[in-house]
Amino acid sequence: MSQITLTFPDGNTREVPQGITPAQVASDISTSLGKKAISATVNGAHFDLQWPIEKDASVAIHTMQDDEQALELIRHDLAHIMARAVQEIWPEVKVTIGPVRDYGWFYDFDREEPFTPEDLGRIEARMKEIINARDAVRTEVWSRDQAIAHYEKTGEPYKVELVNRIPEGEPIRMYWHGDWQDLCRGPHLQHTGQVPADAFKLTHIAGAYWLGDSSRPMLQRIYGIAFKNRNDLKAHLNMLEEAAKRDHRKLGREMGLFHMQEEAPGQVFWHPNGWTIYTTLQDYVRRKQRAGGYNEINTPQVVDRKLWEASGHWEKYQHHMFIVEVDESRDGEHDDAAAKSREHTRINALKPMNCPCHVQVFNQGLKSYRDLPLRLAEFGSCARFEPSGALHGIMRVRGFTQDDAHIFCTEEQIQEECARFIDFLADIYRELGFPEFEIRFATRPEKRVGTEESWDYVEGALENAIKATGHDYVLEPGDGAFYGPKLDFYLTDAIGRVWQCGTFQVDPNLPERLDAGYIAADGERHRPFMLHRAVLGSFERFIGILIENHAGKLPLWLAPRQVVVAAIVSDADDYCREVVAKLQAAGIRAETDLRNEKINYKVREHSVGKVPYILACGMKEVEERTVSVRKLGEKQTSGATLDEIVDRLRTEATPPDQR
């Protein structure tokens, strides 16, 4: 047998027989490492201790101290242990796939009966038994025929399909946990007892399509989370609780921001407090857009299908549109439905996007190259018939308003406009409290229109623009629209979640379809490019993100109720009114709380309601003409004179662009 050379992280090398396993390597280094080893990294790949090493390689042995590998193995082993537990309890269940994901794993099963939450406890208990049995994990590489024959015999049709899908040349690995067997690419731990028995939890059950394909059967997916020890699990469960407290649906109710009801699914009824946030944010964006060279417009919401046919939406997007039929023969009268005649019925659609309407504005009057770039912005109210299962609070809705704009420009202007936009967006994200964002650059897809030269040019322009602004980007090859490449902007919130908000898309297609043109310097009519772009995306969704990002404690300038002036004794009522009048005169959203309640009660209620400042006034304040200031989230109060507090709040309540 020939020798191979292994190189270790410290630079040492070792000559070993070809086909040696990482387990043997670890034991050769030291008995203790042999015992502690859980897996290895061999030439960059995560390796099972049982797999043979066939050629010269760099090798690092992992122990439970290596979080990344340890967690992957623990979670992956638990996926299999769970599948085994399920099949031991319900032998008729068919197994499919069970990958590691997020903070745990999931495994998809095919079973007639639905799993119930009570079943989860039963499965967990069986899993603990399997862990305590410390069953050895064993692996073999099988031939495709052997594997298929095996799974046909054991009645596992999904596994047969999986085996068939493994590319030629890749090993087909079989794993055993005790007597239970599964197809798996590995790696795994060496026995089930290496998995901590008290640091995992099955969290929920949900439906999931086989292979993610909505035309394939719906399977039952069981999710679990797992960590290295009980404390990490507890910490994660606490974090989930914290995240639940930030839920914008809950805070929206508690803060009196908005409600939704079943007569208008996916649409928001904004209450005074919520609408204050909305308009404050909109005013801010409007100022930014004006400063950024945009012209604000407004276009119709109910538009004849002819325009949607011309734009291509009727063909490609109709299922997502609200269609409105109007019998024009009615002429305002109450007519019998039977009187409706087809020739008098006009079919309209609520606009799902603003772009076709913006082209109509562009098309009015003859445009010169001197007019370009022309930046048309609209707070465009759109309606999309989103699938019922997609709706989620105010984050995913059927009626929403975009901070939309379309830039009409020449091909040569794309790069400059793109760079301008990235700076524009970065500025707004920073001012709104999201300094970190990521750019994803989606390039030409397989199915596309336009010449290769044109794609080359436009993609180059976007790439140069990103570089000019000094940002990094992630390339997403093939993810662009059929008509052009795009940039998507993902911001990171306070608890590390990422949200796609901004977008920038190059579109030569719609101007073509809707026959937009301008007269160039050569006196000829040319086609402009159209750049679709948004910063916030939709106000509804962005406000949802803001609420969750701040856990409801919005910065003062966005807070709907900025100050409550609370009387401690009713003899201070008049003074409280005077304080509120002064604050309001300074442009601050202030109100009194003169109710017959103790100050404790008022402080609690307004704290729960996320009011940024409570100014308490008793007879001491009346006599000294001061206020007692309590800032949200702080136990400590401080005194201030009337002038001081007005000044301080006015400064803090100034929107970031006006400071």
Place this chain on the structure above:
RNA sequence: GCCGCAGUAGCUCAGUGGUAGAGCGCACCCUUGGUAAGGGUGAGGUCGGGAGUUCAAUCCUCCCCUGCGGCACCA
């Protein structure tokens, strides 16, 4: 849209084959209290909608609507 779960007072939830309860909130009264819930009294519900089974349905069955968790979707 698909799978599963849920819908009872404004909110959070308990409950029963014989038309319903709690806490908070709300109204009124007492209380004027110094920084996260003072006390009392009271009002408030066709138990999501429709059909069926039954002497009788909020409860059982079916259909629908909406919500929640995922999946799919997000030209």
